[in-house]
Amino acid sequence: MSTITKSVDVEAPVADVYNQWTQFAEFPRFMEGVDRIDQLDDTHTRWTVSIGGVTREFDATITEQHPDERVAWKSDSGPDHAGVVTVHRLEERRTRVTVQMDIDPEGFVENVADKLGILDRRVQGDLDRFKTFLENRDGTETGAWRGDVPRPGQP
Incomplete structure (x- = not known):
């Protein structure tokens, strides 16, 4: 299992950054290798x-989500991974986005990509493209989902 931690500072208010991050269907616009995401329900x-010419499908569950703070997930099928994206207000119009992800690469291609640091670079590239995507929209998100998903075992 590998752990990846990457951050980027975005010139936009924390609410706008968080709102954009909850628009999963937009991820293919800035995430390399993400072809499609379907939101099946709230979680x-x-x-x-x-990746490397190999296409995979998997399901994931949002395990925790708090507006303007964090979105955590875990995979239900496919490559074993879990993570959390946090947003931190630095200034009124400046927000830090941090991704922490644990991933257990599946198959030869994914293992080689992990060992060569390709997955690390891909996550940072995705964050950099997210920054550009949102800032080029003048910091205006394409939508929002402000629901709260408590951590399992919490009311």
């Missing part, structure tokens, strides 16, 4: 991704 998504 379940289905992903189609490609």
Whole structure:
């Protein structure tokens, strides 16, 4: 299992950054290798991704979500991974986005990509493209979902 931690500072208010991050269907616009994401309900998504010419589908569950703070997930099928994205207000119009992800690469291609640091670079590239995507929209998000999903075992 590998752990990846990457951050980027975005020139936009924390609410706008968080709102954009909750628009999973938009991820293919800035995430390399993400072909499609379907939001099945408030806490379940289905992903189609490609890496090294290999296409995979998997389901993921949002395990915790708090507006303007964090979104955490875990995979239900496919490559074993889990993570959390946090947003931190630095200034009124400046927000830090941090991704922490644990991933257990599946198959030869994913293992080689992990060992060569390709997955690390891909996550940072995705964050950099997210920053550009949102800032080029003048900091205006394409939508929002402000629901709260408590951590399992919490009311």
